Amino acid sequence: MRVYESPVARIGLTVFALAVAGFFALPLLWLITAPFNPRTTLAVELPSEPSLSNFETVFGNSFAVRALFVNNLIIAGGTMVLVAVIATLTSYGLSRTRIPGRDLLIYVLILFSSVVSGTAAMVPIFLLAYNLGLVDTLTGVILVMTGGYLPSAIFIMRDFVDSIPRSYEEAALVCGASPLRIFMDIAVPLVRPGVMVVAVWTFVNAWGAFLIPVVLLRSPENMPASVAFYSFYTEAGTPLLTLVSAYAFLYTIPVLLLYLLVNWKFGFRFFGGIKR
Amino acid sequence: MFKVKPLLTSLFVVAMVLGTLGGSVMAQEEITLTMTCRCVAGGVNNNLVVWLTTYVIPTFEEMMAEQGKNVTVELVEFGGSDEQLKEQYALDLGVGGGYDVFAFDGFWIPEFVEAGLLQPLNQIAGEAVDEWEGWEHIPPGIQAIMSYRGEVYGIPAGTDVREIFYRRDLFEQAGIEMPWQPTSWDELLDTARQLKDAGIEIPLQINAGTSMGEATTMQGYFMVLLGAGDHMYDFDEGKWIVSSPAILDALNFYYTVYVEEGLGDARMQLVEDGRNRSFEAFRDGRIAMLVEGDWFWRSVLVREMGVEDRNALVDWAMMPAREPGAGYRGQDFVTISGGTGWVLNPNTEHPQEAWELLAYMSSRDSQRAWELIQPRINFRDDVPVAGDPVMTAMAEALLPLTTVRPMLPEYAQISYEAQLMTERVVSGEMTPEEAMAAYAEAVTELVGEENVIVIPVE
Amino acid sequence: MEERSAGVFSGKVGAAFLIPALFFIVVFLIFPFVWIFYLSFTNQTLTGAAAANPQFVGLANYARLFDFERWMRAGEFGSSLWITTRFVLGSALIGQAGLGMSVALAFYRRRGFLREMVYTLAVLAWIIPEVVVAFCWWAFLDWRSGTLNHILGSLGLGQPDWLFDHPLLSIIIFNTWRGAAFSILLFSSALETIPPSYIETADVVGASAWQKFRDILLPMLRGHVLTDLILITLWTFNVFTPFLLTGGGPVFRTQLVSIYTYRTAFKFFEFGKGSAIAVVMMLINLALAMGYLTMLRRRRVTA
DSSP states (O other): OSSSHHHHHHHHHHHHHHHHHHHHHHHGHHHHHHHTTTTTTTSSOOSSSOOOOHHHHHHOOHHHHHHHIIIIIHHHHHHHHHHHHHHHHHHHHTTTSSOHHHHHEEEEEEEHHHHHGGGHHHHHHHHHHHHHTTOOHHHHHHHHHHHHHHHHHHHHHHHHHHHHHHHHHHHHHHHHHHHHHIIIIIIIHHHHHHHHHHHHHHHHHHHHOOHHHHHHOSSSTTHHHHGGGGGBBBBTTBHHHHHHHHHHHOOOOHHHHHHHHHHHHTTTOOSSSSOO | OOTTTHHHHHHHHHHHHHHHHHTOOOOEEHHHEEEEEEOOTTTTTTHHHHHHIIHHHHHHHHHHHHTTTTTEEEEEEEEEOOHHHHHHHHHHHTTTTSSSSSEEEGGGGGHHHTTTTOOHHHHHTHHHHHGGGGGGGGOOHGGGGGTTTTEEEEOOOOOOEEEEEEEHHHHHTTTTOOOOOOOHHHHHHHHHHHHOOOOOOOOEEOOOSGTTTHHHHHIIIIHHHHHHTSEEEETTTTTEEEEEHHHHHHHHHHIIIIIIIIOOHHHHHHHTTTHHHHHHHHHTTTTEEEEEHHHHIITTTTTTTTTTHHHHHHHEEEEOOOTTTTSSSOOSSOOOOOOOOEEHHHHTHHHHEEEEEEETTSSSSHHHHHHHOOOOOSSSSOOOOSSHHHHHHHHHHGGGGGOOOOOTTTTHHHHHHHHHHHHHHHHTSSSSSHHHHHHHHHHHHHHGGGGGEEOOOO | OGGHHHHHHHHHHHHHHHHHHHHHHHIIIHHHHHHHHHTBBOOOOOOSHHSSSSHHHHHHHHHHOOOOTTTSSTHHHHHHHHHHHHHHHIIIIIIIIIHHHHHHHTTTTTSEEEEHHHHHHHHHHHHHHHHHHHHHHHHHTTTOOHHHEEEHHHHHOOOOOHHHHHHHHHHHHHHHHHHHHHHHHHHHHHHHTHHHHHHHHHHHTTTOHHIIIIIIIIIHHHHHHHHHHHHHHHHHOOOHHHHHTTTSTTTTTTHHHHHHHHHIIIISHHHHHHHHHHHHHHHHHHHHHHHHHHHHHHHHHHO
16 A cells, blocks of 8 residues: 555545644644733634633642642542453453353443443442542442453553463473463463553543543542532533633643653554554 | 532641640630632633632631631632533532532522432521521522522622623714613514625624523523523423414524524534624624623623623614513513522531531621622622622613522423424525424423423414 | 364363353343333332332233333334434434544544644543533534634524424534544444555556455455444434433434433433333344344455
8 A cells, every 4th residue: 555655546545634733723722822822712713812811720720730630649649550450361361261252241231331320320339439439539439440440441452462372472481481470470461551552541531531520529628620610610511611611621632642642652552563 | 528628637736736635635626627629820710719718618717716716718629611510510519429519500400409409508407597797688589590390509709791792983974873772672673684785794692502501592582582581491380381472483583583584593503612602792892782791791791702891892782572561470571580699509518607607608798708709799788789880780770680490300401492493484494484393392302291381372 | 263263272271261240240240131121011110109009000001111102202112213223314314324424534644743733632522521512512513602603603504493494403513513423433443444456456447446445345345344334323213412411302303212211211211111112122123133243244255
């Protein structure tokens, strides 16, 4: 496909790339202009007098600031670590032992998770957390969300683990290395891109999560940003666009940074670069 | 349950104090009361936080200390939406937890009571409730906001009224005489037509559709339904009116405004951010008349949806009945009130102190302090609106005319059906007759044939 | 990949790796699921009389969903299911998978600025929190001041009120935008595993681009395509973000089943009915997955 690269094909590719980039970029323009406009509307317009006044007001809302820079980091970070570690262990274990109907089993668990993380599940989830003494704790939110994200994470991870050739491990096994050692020294380095994908996927999901925190958390000191967002609404239930846009901007920065960091350090791609 | 943390903290504090006193007797029990509302310092309902934390809580704690009680009040600020708060209340009360005193929307009371989640104030805190001086200063109509089947579940925090807001500049442009006060729907519609002829884009916007939720039922449907002479519920018979000439008149009014003559913009009523669009359009001078509640004046028009000089540019008028005397209870003008209040938790460990806090917040002095922070229509007749003559005028003109929603557990779902009925008309999907038939069918399914009334349309 | 049936470890060692996951899955997944399944046979609510005394109602909640007399009326379950079907077909299968494959093919074995730009922007759309995305899209689609209508206007084209005139199309485009990154990344990585020699051989015999795609790439990618379809179908079936854009309207025209569930379970607190919908949705997804897996197995046999 790259052997005969005519100029026409090259121009075609560039046009296609620009069109796709435009499609993804245009809806985001508002997020860049609105926060800096002290009289913002839904229109994308360069503010005549750019100012940081919206951000000043947002930072005056200590509840929302704490939600974003403390609670969200704990919730998303904690869930990310748990899911990434457990999904790696599990998908490795599943990949290296004989389990009939493995794919179907994982898929059924994904189905369960789609039910359990939906609105209909909120009463059982609350009562469960209540009986475990997890209501109004960040731990509770992290544990419940981990249970919800694990099946999909294992499913994504499975492809990475399956794509590692097992000859290294078999050689190590012959040399008498323990399974744990094999996992840590051989498997983990090889699936690292997969761990990163699952970690980012979990982090962004937990970062934006809304339903479970609302149901489980009570104290303002524990609320995440998705709930704090509503503190920038009026009594009538309509958003104050100036503050909403500034908070949205701040809310987006961490996930963007995480992605850029991971992409730069490890490369953000599915199932590694192992050529077979 | 959620008191575990404060309890531990207080145990810890008590232990420390005991320690420093070298084991000397500490007879005084420390009591911690928790309260919550949809309010955040620097965010939504900021004024409420200011009032509670700078006035109510410190002075209440001081008063308790004078009585020899060691009471600490902890305000738990909630920054989410009303719906989320409601779900949290239901979940918490269901497992015997929750805050001691909490803000509560009056129309949630019936469904919570039916579920066994709330109890009348005097059952929780006893005689002290009945002996409270405040009751005689709260008019019965306003006490009704927090009552259900003759029992009082909370003390109101305030009430509201609904009216037509109009832009003087646009009226001037269309040559309409001011002050303006229509006395019938025909006059109202004529004004709208006159504005339209003068090139005003959206002469009259009145809420419809499900996406606006209760705003449609209260500021929209009820305002025309009451004007046509009916309520949603027949309070004497104890039944829901599901089909009647008045409902049809109300729907025909919507039909005229949105479908037939295009005096209002139906799109705004049908999209998710429509309410915000309508506020924006009013601010930008595209809407001339908007039917809204008094918070539109005191809260929306002064924030980013505000206009440069509110008092010079915006005025208000009462919503007329279809024709003089044809309104609900034979009225010439109509309005409806909702309201929020504060309730006590039946599970509270300190019912007496919780009640004392609630009564203290609702005292004349506390409410006067509140009015200085946030002028609004007070629930006490001995506390005037402070420093806003327009609000005072609205309260004086409309409170005597007002009515409330039916306080019944099935109200929320029936209200939704009413919103849907208006949505079907303004979208042009159904005729008024068809929409009313669909409403009658849905409500009948909800409450049963024996609980509805059909008044034939001649 | 095909030799996966050979285990490296014994069953006991393998099981040790699964213990932590097992804990989470049993406590936070299977247990609540069984509970929901039970609730779907009751009239459980959170407020109102049925909250204090929930009754066992048998299959009534299910029967109400499949009441064919009103099934296709606007706002009812059947019409929601039909809207959801079109939404999944349009935004997941055609939109996300189609765009994902096109982008992956266009940048096959390429590096450079254009690729980085497209991939970063696509991922950005995928990772931004959903409330933020909702505001961005309101601004994008706004009738009077939206970016899209500005562009259309400057090209001399019509300017519809997107969320009003074409609500379903709008959320299909929105969801394509929102989720395409996953398919782009998955297909790109999958393509990289194909040895270049295969394509070069095909070039030598003068195969057309379409022939190369159909006869070489697609058979080798089928497993990845199915993984992708399984996940994005399920995610799209359950996605709730369109609610933030349209609220399910106007007049139910974008009421996906996820929004129907929300209305039942969250707005009116009817958790018995809501649970029944969730169970039905799960069974529909299970049926789809069985279909996908049958296709996967057929591939193994022929491979």
